[in-house]
Amino acid sequence: MRRDDAVALRREGVTKLIVQHACWPLEDLLEITRAHAGALASVTHSGSNFVEVAAAGVTKALVLERLAHLGFVPSWY
Numbered sequence: 660m661r662r663d664d665a666v667a668l669r670r671e672g673v674t675k676l677i678v679q680h681a682c683w684p685l686e687d688l689l690e691i692t693r694a695h696a697g698a699l700a701s702v703t704h705s706g707s708n709f710v711e712v713a714a715a716g717v718t719k720a721l722v723l724e725r726l727a728h729l730g731f732v733p734s735w736y
Contacts, residue, residue, distance in 0.1 A: 676712040685710070 665676055680688050685708060692710045693702045701713045 674713065678710040678712060679708065 668676065678688060678692050683691075685704065689702065689704055689710050692712060696702050696712060698715060700715055701717050702710060703718065704710050
């Protein structure tokens with residue numbers, strides 16, 4: 660994982676940002692990130708100490724649904 664300024668990474672065409680803060684509680688970080696992203700991005704977390712930011716409408720559920728539609732079955736299923 661590469662740490663850098665979000666604007667610099669955007670120029671390279673990243674697909675997801677991971678947002679962390681040393682002092683803010685996860686719920687505060689999630690709320691602030693969602694407020695700044697608005698409708699431009701999908702902001703989620705999976706119980707870890709970071710927030711994930713992806714393109715609007717892109718979620719793990721959507722990707723899994725599309726993979727299932729293509730016949731992909733995960734090895735753990």
